[in-house]
Amino acid sequence: MSRILDTARARGALDPILLDRAETRTEAPPLGLDIAARIAEIDEPRLRRDRLARLRAELAARDYAGALLSDPMNIRYATGARNMAVWTMHAPGRYVFVATDGPVVLFEFGTTRHLWDGLGPVDDLRTSIPWFYFLAGPRTQEKTELWAKQVIGVMDEFGRSNRRLAVDRCEPWGAQRLVDAGIRLFDAQEPLEMARRIKTPEELKCMQLSVDVCDIAVERIRKALRPGLTENQVWSILHETNIAHDGEWIECRLLASGERTNPWFQECGNRVIEAGDIVAFDTDMVGPFGYLADISRSYVCPDRRPTPDQRRLYEIAQEQVLTNIELIRPGLGFREFSERCWSVPEAFVPNRYMMMIHGAGFVDEYPTVAYLQDYDDWGYDGMFEENMVVCVESYIGEVGGSQGVKLEQQVLVTANGAVPMSKSPFVDAMEP
Template identity: 25%
Template structure:
C-alpha cells in the first residue's frame, strides 16, 4: 500500500472526507513531488474514498510528471480559478483536512470556495505515518548521517584562530554539498561567547585561540532526508577549566540518554534522564531547550523529546538527542546525534567523536 492510500484510510477512519495538501514536506512525503511554493496554487486533493488528483499550474505540469508521481493531474491556466477545480473535486465534503503549513491566504480562499465544509488540520493525521520511518527512509537518514559525519571529520581544514565564523561557515557549507547533500539547511558556528546562543547565526567575530566552538550543521540529501549533528571544538590553546567541568557533565548526560532511549519508553523520560544529571551538577538552569526533535523530510518534526510528552517511542521513530549547557557571555556546548529506534534498541546514525576536539 503506498503512502497516499494509507493516508486515505486514516482520513476515512477519522471522519475526514478529503485532505488538501499544498507544497511542503507532507506533499513530498505523500507523492514524491517537491513542488515549488509559488503564488500559483498547487494542491493535492486526496478524498477518503476514490482517486486523488494533483492540481497544478499549467507551467508546472512537466515538473510534476518528471517527479514520477502516481496520481492524476489537473492543470489550470493563468485566467482560470484553481479553487473552482478544488470545489469540483471535493464536492459536498462535510469535513476537509488542510496541511499544517498551508498559507493563510489558501485557507481563507478555500473557506470561501467551500463555505459549508468544516476545516480541520491534516498534519496530525499525516504525522501518524511520517513518525514511523520505513526501511528505505531509515537508509536515507543513515546516508545523510554519514555524509554530515564526513563534514565534521574535516573540520580541522577550516576551523582555526584568526578566521571569522562567517568564513568557516562558508567552507562548511561547500563541504556539506561536496560530501553528499543536495542542499545546505543550516550552518551554526558559535565561537566563544556565541556558543552560549543555541541558534547563533554566523557572524564576523574572529575566532580566538582557546575559543570553544559549537558547530551544528545539516543538509538534505538526494532522497529528501535531512542530517543534523553538533560537535564541539577547541580552536587551539588550553581548555577553560569551567568549560572542561561542564563538558564532562554534558557527555555523561547524553550517554545516559542514548542508553535509555528505546522502544517502550516515553519521550519525556529520555529528556528527564539527561536533565537530572545536568541539574545535579548545578547546571540545570543552563539546559534551556528540549532534548530532541524528530527528523525525516524535515529537520524538525515529530516526535519531540521534551518534558510533558508521554508519547511512547516505537520502532522506526527517528529523532535527535542533543542536550546542551550554555553559560551566557562565556561559552556553551551541545552534543547532538540522530538516532532511530530499532526492534529492540537504538541505532545511532552519527558516530564522530563526542569528546571536545582540539584543533
C-alpha cells in the same frame, strides 16, 4: 563555443580568470562517497508508495475524504514531487489533493508541469491557480474563487459524499469559500506527522545516506578549523559538502564561536575565530532525497589546548546525551522518559536547550520531548516506537558564562534501544 569566446574577447566582455575557467576542462574533485551508487541503492518507487500508504492509513483512521496539501514537504511526502521547495514555502502556488480512496491530483505551475509527467503516485496532473499576492496581485479575490472551485470540484469528484477535508496551509479567505460550500476543514499536520513518525525501510536508507554526507562535512570542518577563519567561512563547508552530494539546503545558521556560544541560538556571522575558542554548531542539514541530518558538535580551535572549564562543559553535555540515549526504547512514554532522564545541574537549567528530544525526517518532526518542568506549558505524552528517528539534545552553558557547549546525536530507535546514526567523533571529541 570558441566563436562565442572570440566575440566576447573582442568586446572585452570576459574577465581573464573566467576565460581560463571556460577554456580549461578539469574533472570534478572526488566526493567523500560514491553518491551516484548510494542513490541507486534507494528504491524510489517503493519509497513513494510506502509513504503514500502510511498517509492514507492516517487519513482513513480519521474519516477524511482526503488531504489538500500546500506545504512543499508534505507534497513531497505524499507524491515524491520536488519543485522549488524553499521558494514555495513562502509562495505556496502548487498543491496536491490526496484522496483517501481515489487518485492523487497534483496541481503544478503551468510552466513546470513537465517535471512530473509519469511520476508514480501522481494519477492526475493539472495546472495550479496561484492565489497569493505576489502572483495574483489585485486579482487575489478572483484567483481565490477559481482556486476554491478547483478544490470543491475534486472533493465532489472523489470525496464520495464525504465532506471532511484535511488542509495544511490555507489563507482564511480561501478557507471560508470551502466552508461556505459545505466542506469541513481539519488540520492535515496531525495525520502527516503521525504518518511520518515511523520511517519506512527506504526512508531509513535515505536518512542514513544524509547522515553519512553530514559526517563528511563535519570531518571537513574539523580539519579546516584554524584561527583567522570567520564563522561564515567555516559554515560554508557544510553547504558545499551537502550540495556536492546531491543534498538540498540547511535549515538554520547555527554556528557560533568564543563568547557567542553562550547563550545558544546565535547565528553565524563574520566574527573571526581565535585559537582556543569553542566552535559549536548544529547541522540542521537537509541532504539527499530531502532527509534531515541533525547533529551538533563542539570543538576547540587549534593552537591552544582546551581549558579545564571547556573540558568540564563538554563532559557534562556529553553525559547528558549519552545517558539519555541509553534510556530510549520502544514502549517508553515521553513523560516517563522526562521523569527518568539525566538531571541537568541547577547552574545550567536557565540556559538549557528548548527540548531534550525531537523527531527527524524531512526536517524536525513529531515528537518533541519536553523537560519535566516544561510539561505544564507545552509538553505532551506519547511513546517511543521502533523505526522512529529522533535527535537527543544538550546545551550546557551557565547564565553569564563566557562560553557553552552544544551536542546532539541523531539515533534510530530499534527493538533493542537507540542506535546512533552518525559516526562523527562524539565521545572525547574535545581531545586534541
